[in-house]
Amino acid sequence: xxxxxxxxxxxxxxxxxxxxxxxxxxxxxxxxxxxxxxxxxxxxxxxxxxxxxxxxxxxxxxxxxxxxxxxxxxxxxxxxxxxxxxxxxxxxxxxxxxxxxxxxxxxxxxxxxxxxxxxxxxxxxxxxxxxxxxxxxxxxxxxxxxxxxxxxxxxxxxxxxxxxxxxxxxxxxxxxxxxxxxxxxxxxxxxxxxxxxxxxxxxxxxxxxxxxxxxxxxxxxxxxxxxxxxxxxxxxxxxxxxxxxxxxxxxxxxxxxxxxxxxxxxxxxxxxxxxxxxxxxxxxxxxxxxxxxxxxxxxxxxxxxxxxxxxxxxxxxxxxxxxxxxxxxxxxxxxxxxxxxxxxxxxxxxxxxxxxxxxxxxxxxxxxxxxxxxxxxxxxxxxxxxxxxxxxxxxxxxxxxxxxxxxxxxxxxxxxxxxxxxxxxxxxxxxxxxxxxxxxxxxxxxxxxxxxxxxxxxxxxxxxxxxxxxxxxxxxxxxxxxxxxxxxxxxxxxxxxxx
Amino acid sequence: xxxxxxxxxxxxxxxxxxxxxxxxxxxxxxxxxxxxxxxxxxxxxxxxxxxxxxxxxxxxxxxxxxxxxxxxxxxxxxxxxxxxxxxxxxxxxxxxxxxxxxxxxxxxxxxxxxxxxxxxxxxxxxxxxxxxxxxxxxxxxxxxxxxxxxxxxxxxxxxxxxxxxx
Amino acid sequence: xxxxxxxxxxxxxxxxxxxxxxxxxxxxxxxxxxxxxxxxxxxxxxxxxxxxxxxxxxxxxxxxxxxxxxxxxxxxxxxxxxxxxxxxxxxxxxxxxxxxxxxxxxxxxxxxxxxxxxxxxxxxxxxxxxxxxxxxxxxxxxxxxxxxxxxxxxxxxxxxxxxxxxxxxxxxxxxxxxxxxxxxxxxxxxxxxxxxxxxxxxxxxxxxxxxxxxxxxxxxxxxxxxxxxxxxxxxxxxxxxxxxxxxxxxxxxxxxxxxxxxxxxxxxxxxxxxxxxxxxxxxxxxxxxxxxxxxxxxxxxxxxxxxxxxxxxxxxxxxxxx
Numbered sequence: 001x002x003x004x005x006x007x008x009x010x011x012x013x014x015x016x017x018x019x020x021x022x023x024x025x026x027x028x029x030x031x032x033x034x035x036x037x038x039x040x041x042x043x044x045x046x047x048x049x050x051x052x053x054x055x056x057x058x059x060x061x062x063x064x065x066x067x068x069x070x071x072x073x074x075x076x077x078x079x080x081x082x083x084x085x086x087x088x089x090x091x092x093x094x095x096x097x098x099x100x101x102x103x104x105x106x107x108x109x110x111x112x113x114x115x116x117x118x119x120x121x122x123x124x125x126x127x128x129x130x131x132x133x134x135x136x137x138x139x140x141x142x143x144x145x146x147x148x149x150x151x152x153x154x155x156x157x158x159x160x161x162x163x164x165x166x167x168x169x170x171x172x173x174x175x176x177x178x179x180x181x182x183x184x185x186x187x188x189x190x191x192x193x194x195x196x197x198x199x200x201x202x203x204x205x206x207x208x209x210x211x212x213x214x215x216x217x218x219x220x221x222x223x224x225x226x227x228x229x230x231x232x233x234x235x236x237x238x239x240x241x242x243x244x245x246x247x248x249x250x251x252x253x254x255x256x257x258x259x260x261x262x263x264x265x266x267x268x269x270x271x272x273x274x275x276x277x278x279x280x281x282x283x284x285x286x287x288x289x290x291x292x293x294x295x296x297x298x299x300x301x302x303x304x305x306x307x308x309x310x311x312x313x314x315x316x317x318x319x320x321x322x323x324x325x326x327x328x329x330x331x332x333x334x335x336x337x338x339x340x341x342x343x344x345x346x347x348x349x350x351x352x353x354x355x356x357x358x359x360x361x362x363x364x365x366x367x368x369x370x371x372x373x374x375x376x377x378x379x380x381x382x383x384x385x386x387x388x389x390x391x392x393x394x395x396x397x398x399x400x401x402x403x404x405x406x407x408x409x410x411x412x413x414x415x416x417x418x419x420x421x422x423x424x425x426x427x428x429x430x431x432x433x434x435x436x437x438x439x440x441x442x443x444x445x446x447x448x449x450x451x452x453x454x455x456x457x458x459x460x461x462x463x464x465x466x467x468x469x470x471x472x473x474x475x476x477x478x479x480x481x482x483x484x485x486x487x488x489x490x491x492x493x494x495x496x497x498x499x
Numbered sequence: 500x501x502x503x504x505x506x507x508x509x510x511x512x513x514x515x516x517x518x519x520x521x522x523x524x525x526x527x528x529x530x531x532x533x534x535x536x537x538x539x540x541x542x543x544x545x546x547x548x549x550x551x552x553x554x555x556x557x558x559x560x561x562x563x564x565x566x567x568x569x570x571x572x573x574x575x576x577x578x579x580x581x582x583x584x585x586x587x588x589x590x591x592x593x594x595x596x597x598x599x600x601x602x603x604x605x606x607x608x609x610x611x612x613x614x615x616x617x618x619x620x621x622x623x624x625x626x627x628x629x630x631x632x633x634x635x636x637x638x639x640x641x642x643x644x645x646x647x648x649x650x651x652x653x654x655x656x657x658x659x660x661x662x663x664x665x
Numbered sequence: 666x667x668x669x670x671x672x673x674x675x676x677x678x679x680x681x682x683x684x685x686x687x688x689x690x691x692x693x694x695x696x697x698x699x700x701x702x703x704x705x706x707x708x709x710x711x712x713x714x715x716x717x718x719x720x721x722x723x724x725x726x727x728x729x730x731x732x733x734x735x736x737x738x739x740x741x742x743x744x745x746x747x748x749x750x751x752x753x754x755x756x757x758x759x760x761x762x763x764x765x766x767x768x769x770x771x772x773x774x775x776x777x778x779x780x781x782x783x784x785x786x787x788x789x790x791x792x793x794x795x796x797x798x799x800x801x802x803x804x805x806x807x808x809x810x811x812x813x814x815x816x817x818x819x820x821x822x823x824x825x826x827x828x829x830x831x832x833x834x835x836x837x838x839x840x841x842x843x844x845x846x847x848x849x850x851x852x853x854x855x856x857x858x859x860x861x862x863x864x865x866x867x868x869x870x871x872x873x874x875x876x877x878x879x880x881x882x883x884x885x886x887x888x889x890x891x892x893x894x895x896x897x898x899x900x901x902x903x904x905x906x907x908x909x910x911x912x913x914x915x916x917x918x919x920x921x922x923x924x925x926x927x928x929x930x931x932x933x934x935x936x937x938x939x940x941x942x943x944x945x946x947x948x949x950x951x952x953x954x955x956x957x958x959x960x961x962x963x964x965x966x967x968x969x970x971x972x973x974x975x976x977x978x979x980x981x982x983x984x985x986x987x
Contacts (some may be wrong), residue, residue, distance in 0.1 A: 184735075199739060224585050326858075397616060
């Protein structure tokens with residue numbers, strides 16, 4: 001296979017000692033910034049561009065790859081340990097991951113996340129090596145109507161995050177949809193629900209909402225109940241390492257997460273959040289331990305983490321084959337190519353094979369390096385939970401606000417964080433599920449704008465949703481997903497009768 | 500669908516007592532729905548085949564109204580989950596710390612002092628009684644972050660008197 | 666096109682060592698505001714200026730601050746309200762801010778700031794999918810005259826330079842600009858995918874967004890909106906093809922209101938020296954920005970004329986109420 005020989009020569013570039021050093025610096029920096037919500041890999045790469053200019057192209061691009069994957073790791077680590085998702089793509093991880101950590105199972109949660117990321121990253125990078133030219137054809141043919149249909153599928157699966165009351169779950173979801181309305185409507189340029197406050201024109205930032213609801217809200221809630229319910233955190237209960245049972249329960253979610261993450265990440269408007277939700281919902285539906293969801297189920301960490309990492313590799317498909325930057329980080333990497341006078345685009349593979357394959361190979365290296373660095377550190381990370389509770393929560397709040405300030409040094413952003421914190425507190429107190437709010441904020445605006453784009457393009461004909469084969473198939477899946485649980489329930493009833 | 504019926508949970512309960520907080524939540528949802536609707540009336544369709552910016556607000560407003568009804572019925576039947584008593588002191592401490600940080604940044608006092616205060620008040624909210632020590636710890640953390648992000652990555656963190664010293 | 670510039674990095678390192686060399690500073694201290702988040706175009710302009718100003722020894726210290734939000738509306742409000750009369754403060758801005766200020770009904774306008782200089786400009790490019798029946802500007806003019814709403818444009822955010830250019834094109838072609846079917850996409854990649862996938866009639870965006878696709882033969886370039894062709898690339902202008910329209914996405918620097926004539930002169934001279942330095946020319950080449958230097962009264966007049974034009978188009982599109 002030509003691809004493999006190219007990859008092998010790429011690997012030989014990437015394992016030169018200097019390049020390994022750059023990869024190491026990259027993953028360390030990436031992990032550090034991934035930990036802070038609001039500061040992501042894109043921002044870091046942007047700020048490092050002028051510095052790395054002095055390095056040679058291979059070295060700096062390898063470093064960027066390290067930052068990219070390192071950022072994903074850092075974001076998940078804080079999501080699991082302190083319920084503060086560093087990136088919006090780690091939100092699904094926080095749901096079960098933090099519950100596991102609180103139950104003393106932070107070690108296995110971190111381990112399944114690290115190994116799952118490695119597995120997913122490796123498979124997805126292989127996919128990038130072998131499938132990129134074919135996948136990109138599909139990706140480009142994906143039109144707004146198809147994205148809308150994908151959003152419909154995502155909405156149908158959202159109910160997995162609802163908890164036990166549909167009314168409460170939907171209430172949370174609609175609060176999220178309402179928050180999604182705030183700001184300038186991308187298609188008409190008019191502002192909605194902004195009340196003349198310019199800071200609101202730019203829409204509600206997903207990380208601000210997630211950190212406010214999750215981290216600040218929880219700090220308030222736990223503090224308000226200390227007098228009756230002392231929260232006891234045991235850093236480690238049982239094995240620090242994954243047990244045989246954990247492995248058995250993790251490997252399928254890893255693979256399924258990869259299957260969601262890679263193709264959706266390769267879509268120009270796919271993103272990393274949607275595959276993580278789809279994976280979470282799927283794992284919740286397929287698990288043999290449904291009772292553990294909501295208490296810390298390992299499948300709920302393994303799946304989304306794999307999806308998250310696979311989508312990062314997926315993003316590189318349009319970037320490397322077409323020069324299409326489809327995420328903020330990809331856009332910054334593009335700028336990185338450009339500063340060396342390299343023109344990313346359809347010709348890059350042909351003109352600069354050494355560099356492209358060097359980058360792909362360095363993704364493998366970065367992934368392996370993160371695994372090697374993180375697994376021994378699991379023990380140390382979990383010790384974080386042994387920090388006295390006052391300092392732990394004080395630290396969480398400092399981190400949450402610091403990330404917000406660094407990304408946008410305006411008091412308004414902090415006021416929003418505080419308001420979302422209070423909202424998170426009230427929702428916990430009155431037993432409304434938190435996750436659907438964030439899901440609504442992410443999915444609502446995408447669904448709306450893609451539907452409106454589809455109709456503008458079809459000159460107002462709604463039939464476009466059924467005429468596109470991709471859209472029709474996805475809508476079919478959505479209908480099945482909606483009906484299947486009821487059908488299965490009835491089936492279950494028959495079985496019960498037979499018993 | 501958004502008008503899912505609330506499930507009557509306990510039929511054994513002979514007398515239902517109204518949950519006041521639940522009624523307030525339902526009313527708040529109704530207010531939000533009204534706000535979305537009112538905001539929507541000011542928008543207009545600008546492009547010939549665009550569905551327009553009004554459709555989504557209408558969907559959200561109707562959904563919120565139905566959910567207000569759903570929540571309201573639940574509250575009137577009194578079948579909301581039980582709640583524990585609430586200790587306001589720690590909440591005020593944490594929110595006070597956040598407010599101090601916001602005000603300090605707004606008036607140009609820099610983020611370091613604010614961050615130190617937030618660290619100390621949150622720590623106090625969780626029962627520690629060493630305010631000055633915690634203030635110091637918070638300050639050390641913020642200096643560290645300032646050096647990392649302000650100096651290394653040249654991000655413009657809100658600066659005040661302390662930041663100018665570094 | 667691949668060109669490595671090993672000599673450049675060496676130049677920069679040499680220049681960096683000159684950083685601490687003493688020289689007479691006309692402007693010893695400068696605060697440079699990018700009214701956007703780190704990483705974007707205005708931020709990159711500000712940080713490149715910082716690099717050049719300090720390395721060339723024109724200014725001892727340059728501090729970049731980011732005030733993101735609402736297309737620069739928040740930044741300019743801060744400049745006008747908090748920095749009045751401050752001769753050490755500059756703000757980067759550009760074409761996009763005009764549209765944002767008008768559509769956001771900002772209480773602060775560009776008339777309140779002190780114009781210093783226009784620095785760079787990028788041409789807009791109009792492209793069509795390869796299999797499109799449209800082969801030339803005249804085909805596009807015919808199509809848009811027949812029914813402006815059937816010509817589907819893909820481009821950047823509503824009210825931005827792409828949208829304005831599409832509106833101006835329709836108007837110049839003799840069609841009704843209120844009826845254009847302009848579909849804003851978020852992010853360059855998404856719009857590009859829609860054009861490559863043949864979902865829309867035409868795409869309009871900065872030439873840089875499309876350049877590599879055009880060179881690879883995946884998109885057909887119909888015209889650029891710049892006044893002249895670009896060096897080293899076949900880029901027919903609209904004017905060459907009988908459509909009298911010129912529009913570029915320019916970036917400039919402005920100072921706060923209320924600064925003295927002396928302060929204005931010093932700032933203008935500092936920027937003048939910066940633009941003429943070899944280091945700045947290197948930056949332009951490296952980032953692919955076109956030089957569009959214009960300063961003093963000419964720039965002020967340009968700014969005013971652009972503002973009137975943008976106001977008129979946005980009103981006819983319906984984004985600004987008269």
